[in-house]
Amino acid sequence: MTVTTTLGPVDARRAAAARYRAAMAEVPQILDLAAEACQAPTALIVVTTGADSVVTYGRDGAAEFPALLWEHVKATGRLTVIDDGRFMVAAPLRHEGHVVGALGVFDDLPRCDGEQTGRLLAAIARRVDEETRLRHRSANQPFPAAADHHDVVSAISHEIRTPLANIVGFAEMLVDTTADVPGSDRRVDAIRRNTDRLCRTVDNLMHAASLQMGQLVGERRAVDLAEIVSRAAAAVGDPGDRLDVRLPGDPVQVLADARLVQVAVEHLLANALRFSGADGSVAVSLTAEPAPALTVRDSGPGLGADELGSLGTPFVRGAQARDDQVPGLGLGLSICRGIVHAHGGALSLTSPPGEGLTARITLPEFDKHDDALEGAQ
CATH class of the missing domain: 3.30.565.10 (Histidine kinase-like ATPase, C-terminal domain)
Structure with missing residues (x-):
């Protein structure tokens, strides 16, 4: 006899949050990106661990995500901006239809660009959700048996390489055109660092495909x-x-x-x-x-x-x-x-x-x- 157990809303959210935490990667880079893009001194990520408990990730070690802000985001599932003496904005993080956490940036001073910053933060949060979803799928679902592994890897690699070449070119141009803009050197460095990593990933995929096809020899x-x-x-x-x-x-x-x-x-x-x-x-x-x-x-x-x-x-x-x-x-x-x-x-x-x-x-x-x-x- 097979017994099927249906998870309640709290248990389902808890399970989704556990999968999100397992798939979420590179938290420091995410926080650096959010802080730099939103021009905020503090960035935090909070993710649920159970019905009432959370874990907070900060750039500089231990930090506390404002409880009232998190509770509001969890209850409404919406971007929340608070500018009452101290500026706070948080965007929900979602997995499998559940709000499992929030990405927030904070400033001790009031801001005049709250809505614009909120939209930017929400866009970053959506990208984190998408990457986490893909990581979870790649870790838990086997490569389709009907697909030609070599052709798929090669096609994906080539499709990634073309836009990467453009990113590298424009990043080099930014070095000359934004030299006098405050903070631009850090942003350009972030572009270079992440582009280099993507280039290495593409190269690895191409080498792996060549290896499987017996073509990894070269000119000796x-x-x-x-x-x-x-x-x-x-x-x-x-x-x-x-x-x-x-x-x-x-x-x-x-x-x-x-x-x-x-x-x-x-x-x-x-x-x-x-x-x-x-x-x-x-x-x-x-x-x-x-x-x-x-x-x-x-x-x-x-x-x-x-x-x-x-x-x-x-x-x-x-x-x-x-x-x-x-x-x-x-x-x-x-x-x-x-x-x-x-x-x-x-x-x-x-x-x-x-x-x-x-x-x-x-x-x-x-x-x-x-x-x-x-x-x-």
Whole structure:
């Protein structure tokens, strides 16, 4: 006998809120965007955890979302603007037809642009709802079996790449045209930062599609692996100077497509920086003997044997990455491994207890006398 239980309004909202919290990502970026766009010193997000309790996310640690403002938004489901000595505006966050939270900005001074700010905040809240809905679907619904995975990924990637190219171009123009506008440098930097992330996502999707179709090979030439590692370290960005890169004095020659190998190395460095925390260091070393080998060791918590075995599977992410809502698609290591294997090399991952995660790439040594291989596909 099958028993069907129908959730009441409170339980349904509670369940929707739990799914919203699980799918919601990058809260600090959302709050930075809301504060910058609305020119407000404070931005907060509140999401329900039950019938009467909430959790608040603030840019600067612990903060309290005004209870009366949240109760009004929850009860009416509408944008609420209060400008009575202190300016407050909150837009509802929705999931599966339920109001599950609110996005708010606050100023200690009265404002003359309350309605305009409210409309802007409501637009941002709708985008958060939409992204959260998509994240929830992608995490809980399998890719349609009837669809050609490779064609879909390729088509989506190309459709995203075209508008991204325009965004990058206009962002560069903004640098010159808004130099004297207060706060413009932060906005342009935000555009660049998020555009760079989208570009990397598109590139990862394209590489993943090429990998599945056996096309991730490229044009192989004699290249210096030390130079590739140096370029990759500069490309990932390391403002905290956390990368400790040790390279040999002499070139380490390998037969490889320099662009693809740099992509693989960048993935390893970016992952290591991401999971080492704000103060953690990453040890990078390159050796030439007995075969060219690059070792990247992070200072994170490491992984258990079960998780370690599943790393490198497309779209599979570690529990910590999911719990901490670290951005990513779970493609980096699979792309890295595919590139390395296509070059006749190997990628190994180890995680001794308390010693973080160590990734090691080995590539075949370039035979200077085998001229016939140079330029081979």
